[in-house]
Amino acid sequence: MTIDAKPDKRSAWPDKPCAGVCLHLTSLPGPYGIGELGAAAFDFIDTLAKMRLQVWQILPAGPTGFGDSPYQPLSDRAGNEMLIDVAALVDDGLLEPDDLDTLRELPVDTVDFAALLPRKTAILGLAASRFSGRASAALKLAYQDFIEAHDARWLRDYARFRALKDCNGQKSWTTWSSPVRDRDPAAMRRFEKAARQAIENVRICQFLYYRQWRKLRAYARKQGVQLFGDLPIYVAPDSVDAWTSRELLHMNDDGTPRLVAGVPPDYFSADGQLWGNPVYNWPAHAENGFQWWLDRLRHALAQTDLLRIDHFRGFESYWAVPGAATSARDGEWLPGPGNALFDAIRDALGLDSIVAEDLGLITAEVETLRRQHGLPGMKVLQFELAREDFNLADIKADCVCYTATHDSDTTRGWLNGSPGDTRKRSEIRTTKKRALQFTAGTAKSIHRDLIRLAFSSEARLAIAPMQDYLGLGSSARLNKPGNPENNWRWRMRDDHMDDVLIADIANCVSLAGRSC
Template sequence: MPFERSSGLLLHITSLPSYGGIGDLGPAAYAFADFLAAGKQRLWQVLPLSPTGYGNSPYAALSAFAGNPLLISLEKLSEWGWIAGSRIAGLPGHSGNIHFEEVDKVKTPLLEEAARNFLHHHQEPGLSKQWVRFEGYCKENATWLNDYARYSMLRRKFNGAGWNSWPREYAYRDEGALSRLEKEQGEALAIEQVIQFAFDEQWVALRQYCAERDIHFIGDVAIFVNYDSADVWTHRDIFELNEDLSPVRVSGVPPDYFSETGQRWGNPIYRWDVLESRGFDWWVDRIRRAHSLYDLIRLDHFRGFEAYWSIPAEDETAVNGEWIKAPGAALFSKLQEALGELPFIAEDLGLITDEVDAIREQFRLPGMRILQFGFSNRGAHNYLPHRYEKNSVVYTGTHDNDTTRGWWENGASEAEKAAVEAYVNTGNEGAVWPLIRAAATSVADICLFPVQDVLELGSEARMNVPSRPEDNWTWRCPEGKLMKDLAKRLATLSEVTDRERLPDSEEE
């Protein structure tokens, strides 16, 4: 699906300088939307918004459908009358990186308190209209919300243990045990549902605010789901699991130049034959939910929809894996039939075969180009602007890369630096803004810049180091850095590269 010529910024919600120690959907999000509008940036890309598990990675989520409760703004809840302002006083401030355990320890009880207040006082005049919306929300999202509430409540009951280690009646979803749970823990389950409703209320409001300013969201859907998730617990029949509920095989990528043993991600493998026989119903529901949250959807690890690296679950490395074909074309055809034109961006990085390109081209999906990848040798030049197709998306770097300044100062080889100098002539300016201009002036329909790059921040602002188990996803944008002069610089670049939307009277 080709997109209008435009540009935007990549900034995950957690990286906003919000009150409370973590970015959220409160005032800082609206301030960032105003900055985007002033800079004539029409796209805001975020990482998956799902609740996170071990390691705090948004790509290892506890649910493919739910929202992350920690993204809910307590300030907004206080404005709604769900919780007194005095109860949220004294939380961590707007500055500094995220300390997830501390944030969870303080924020989660306050979210539960606010949800409980809403349950007990929803008949009051200020809350009655929200209660009507809550009842509608529960009906509309019943296919995933009820089971997520059970999963989340049980996970807390058993001190964060994975669902496969719960007592047998819960791990195997005994109907009698689940019925008793409904009767005995009704309020706890309702609180989980209310928290999800609060997330959706705040997200919808922010999305509407952005739409009024011609800003659209790019979301992110990971191809695989976490083993310890509501999805696998609820839908065991669509994953390759043994009788004891352990995975038969898991996902990853094979050995390559970067790793002699490959990468063992550990996500369970889909039973694609079962999914296809059912019309890919779970995937249709998943993408329908994603499309209700985002305007465009980046499909992570797109090549896995053509063939995926399948590893014996008992292996500690990815060495003994094998490529297994996936029914990607059949899946996308069904999604198109069920949901209409597909607003997908294909994350087609890494070893891409002709078969992968054929699926992407069949459905007219734009691929990704990363400028940092383009300067190592002639084979890397597909990532440089003179090789781009119009229907593509260019980034200076992504959440998995070092910042452009960090790469230039610490990661780029002398040969790469010489190639950059020849290509964009950095002069005394450094490499960051010359590469931003190279992306913006390219033929690619969409160009996206991490906020760290427009601020010219170094490696200290890196979001993620793949395969590093700890200390990722913690970066927050320093407060007060997104100033008017920077917005003007972005706006001028958007104007001269024809990426801003013209008034209707000026459009051809």
């Protein structure tokens, strides 16, 4: 089973106006503590089809580490094992129904990562340990095909990395003993021999994840729903990618970052954001024709129909902060790879499925880079309405128009401001007045009014977070940049959707002429 062969597409970037939703996979409803690639995901696709929404945008789906952020995955290639549908493993004979009892004790409207991770990890380990004795012949054959296709390319390194983290109390790889930290061949052979079953269990879980992902994607295509993925620009400092590719990153000999990424002060944070990711050694990437990036994108593009690349402006120039700094204010702008990278991507893979996340401090040079390569950008109405010269006609077809993003408050929360809002009260009042004027709506209906405004723009694709379709307030906010606590936890409930709301959204899509 290969997961990197890019399938034929009905389309990439839509050729006529359509609409979609953004919902993180972990936010799906369900009884096992976190959204999964199971019945709720298939039901959600059915619901999207009823609402005439043709695009489901998801956040990065890699395995998360400290902080639970999908934008700091432990691997660029691996899937998040916490998303595996455990009920399907019962059907596969790898689990018994009562094996899931501890997951049923978890809350259904939020992800309690501290409680979830040890429970589900143990359950998945149990399923993996039973694989050789319980899996069907067909399942074992598919597993062998998966190993042959992916082990040498990324899976073996990922499995060793995860097993080593388990042996080292989940500490960062930079703290490991130098032989394994530096991937000494003899030390790695000894470890592989000693941890054979643990490494094999990681491989099995990745096979189970991607088997379920392929089924979900096939069903989405059958229902006329495109999956819109998301790729962080940087790899996480504590990731298999950093562990195995130090020469392509600005890192010290011990693996600690010499320069880290972030952004200067902006709308989201008065002090800027210090991400902590090692920045790229772009000359080293250019020397081999950006092959690492081509391999990365080939894998990502094979998983979804469209792909958003996060922090596009970092390809023109990026904010680099000394590794020992404690504030993003201490950074400076350095040149990115620019045209050379995107010329290589176009020649090898094409650019018709890629969307540029061009938010934040966007200069004329960044805009030129995006337009030169024909990449759609993004417009967010919450940000646009803060401009005195806002004009809906300025939102052109070559972009995705959003009401809000995963980093911003829900529209209802944004209208009146919420705790931690970086805007002054006067700015909040002015923006609220402008929003109500442009939408001709009310504070009570602002979520629906802003969706209609996005739908009425020229943008080829208009998307709202699920929280805005549901009309939820700040308590449903998914992430607050700069605040490390209580992010990525919100979940839908089964009772959030009803036939009246589904019909209302479908009607809104149709009236806007976005029923592709």
